[in-house]
Amino acid sequence: MAENTHIALPLKYRPMTFEDVVGQEHVVRTLRHAIEAKRIANAYLFIGPRGIGKTTLSRIFAKALNCLSPNGVEPCGKCLNCTEIAAGRSLDVTELDAASHNKVEDVKPIIDAAPFKPAASPYKIFIIDECHMLSNAAWNALLKTLEEPPPHVRFIFATTEGDKVLPTIISRCQRFDLRRIQTNDIVARLQHVCRAEGVKAEDDALLAIARGAEGGMRDALSSLDQLISFKGDTVTEDDALGVFGLVSRSALENLAGAILNGDVAGILKSIEMFDSAGKNMRRLSGELLTHFRNLVVVQALGTESKSIAATPDQIKVLAEQSKGIDPGRVFRICDQLAEMEDKLRYVLSVRTLIEMTLIRASRIATTATVEELMKAVRQLKESGGANEDVPAPAFAAQRPVPRRQPAPPDATPPPAPQHPRPEPSPADPPAPARGKAFASRSELLDDPKLNAILAAVPGASVTDIKERN
Ligand SMILES: [Zn+2]
Numbered sequence: 001m002a003e004n005t006h007i008a009l010p011l012k013y014r015p016m017t018f019e020d021v022v023g024q025e026h027v028v029r030t031l032r033h034a035i036e037a038k039r040i041a042n043a044y045l046f047i048g049p050r051g052i053g054k055t056t057l058s059r060i061f062a063k064a065l066n067c068l069s070p071n072g073v074e075p076c077g078k079c080l081n082c083t084e085i086a087a088g089r090s091l092d093v094t095e096l097d098a099a100s101h102n103k104v105e106d107v108k109p110i111i112d113a114a115p116f117k118p119a120a121s122p123y124k125i126f127i128i129d130e131c132h133m134l135s136n137a138a139w140n141a142l143l144k145t146l147e148e149p150p151p152h153v154r155f156i157f158a159t160t161e162g163d164k165v166l167p168t169i170i171s172r173c174q175r176f177d178l179r180r181i182q183t184n185d186i187v188a189r190l191q192h193v194c195r196a197e198g199v200k201a202e203d204d205a206l207l208a209i210a211r212g213a214e215g216g217m218r219d220a221l222s223s224l225d226q227l228i229s230f231k232g233d234t235v236t237e238d239d240a241l242g243v244f245g246l247v248s249r250s251a252l253e254n255l256a257g258a259i260l261n262g263d264v265a266g267i268l269k270s271i272e273m274f275d276s277a278g279k280n281m282r283r284l285s286g287e288l289l290t291h292f293r294n295l296v297v298v299q300a301l302g303t304e305s306k307s308i309a310a311t312p313d314q315i316k317v318l319a320e321q322s323k324g325i326d327p328g329r330v331f332r333i334c335d336q337l338a339e340m341e342d343k344l345r346y347v348l349s350v351r352t353l354i355e356m357t358l359i360r361a362s363r364i365a366t367t368a369t370v371e372e373l374m375k376a377v378r379q380l381k382e383s384g385g386a387n388e389d390v391p392a393p394a395f396a397a398q399r400p401v402p403r404r405q406p407a408p409p410d411a412t413p414p415p416a417p418q419h420p421r422p423e424p425s426p427a428d429p430p431a432p433a434r435g436k437a438f439a440s441r442s443e444l445l446d447d448p449k450l451n452a453i454l455a456a457v458p459g460a461s462v463t464d465i466k467e468r469n
Contacts, residue, residue, distance in 0.1 A: 051216030180215025
């Protein structure tokens with residue numbers, strides 16, 4: 001019996017009101033204001049990737065405009081107009097799928113019907129989906145009606161490819177760019193659906209589904225539907241990971257941890273494991289970049305920041321991992337990973353590239369930079385732990401123009417203003433009064449005092465500095 005009455009989840013849980021729409025607050029707010037203020041534009045254009053609610057939003061908007069007993073700005077969902085629009089048989093709301101109907105004769109009925117007043121509604125509304133597929137001839141035929149629409153006519157266009165819509169059309173529409181829905185918003189919606197359906201699903205299973213759906217609510221609900229039919233009413237993370245070839249949340253976080261700890265063996269073992277399990281390595285690299293990007297955000301703005309789309313479990317790990325490492329280093333790891341994303345597009349050996357990049361990233365995580373060393377030396381001086389023999393000024397004087405770019409300004413610790421460092425030019429004589437002068441760089445790097453200071457800086461090693469500079 002249940003099989004006969006089964007309604008696909010994306011359909012069953014399709015939002016019916018503006019309130020229900022997830023992740024498109026910026027669009028919903030404007031549309032609600034427009035209805036409130038009775039300032040309805042002649043044409044609207046919704047642009048965004050598939051499965052994020054363009055058609056749904058078009059229908060809700062159409063219902064809100066034609067509802068006979070609206071709830072404020074929300075459609076009631078019960079009146080004749082609302083039910084007919086929902087069932088796709090309203091006389092006053094015409095939907096055209098331009099993906100399959102893109103010729104002049106397909107838009108002809110719209111042009112012909114437009115002058116006639118709506119039958120039983122305030123507006124005659126034409127919704128044209130995938131409008132970028134309309135032929136040029138069809139657009140030209142429609143243009144006249146679009147330029148001077150009868151007062152009761154409204155157009156709603158939706159498309160996945162906004163840049164293919166002609167500028168003359170865009171300029172006649174109010175344009176809205178819908179965004180991919182954030183992972184945690186999708187997870188929250190999936191949790192709601194599971195509760196309503198009596199399905200037990202691990203939070204990490206829902207997270208995996210949301211990750212796999214890449215911002216599309218419809219895909220996420222379809223996948224959940226598929227998993228439920230496959231697994232019954234208990235869905236585990238492993239089930240969901242299998243469908244998408246994704247790496248589990250904890251495995252991804254452990255890999256990030258291995259990078260942060262400079263654990264090369266751990267990195268190589270993880271990659272080996274993922275590769276032999278047939279995981280999607282390109283996705284892995286993208287998700288790793290997102291993880292480190294989130295670390296940067298947590299370090300700068302804290303865990304409450306709205307810029308992080310993460311579940312509470314993920315945030316806990318981010319908070320933990322962000323503690324032990326300098327923001328400048330995390331930023332440089334992000335740089336490495338972003339570069340890897342770029343290279344992945346044309347490289348043949350994906351695995352090798354990922355391994356090498358992650359090892360390099362782990363070295364960044366654990367090797368002190370010259371900037372950090374200088375800071376440590378300055379702090380040591382300020383605390384009275386070192387005397388005039390501390391080689392900092394001489395070291396600085398030796399390398400007036402660092403070859404390596406220092407960390408970006410937002411990630412560099414602020415310089416101590418009360419102790420301005422001399423800014424010598426290469427022509428300047430070595431500052432004799434400020435400290436012991438070194439005959440050569442290697443003499444400086446071999447200095448026992450410097451090495452004693454470095455021993456106190458985590459990750460600092462003269463060998464590394466010698467190698468890298
Ligand atoms: Zn209604």
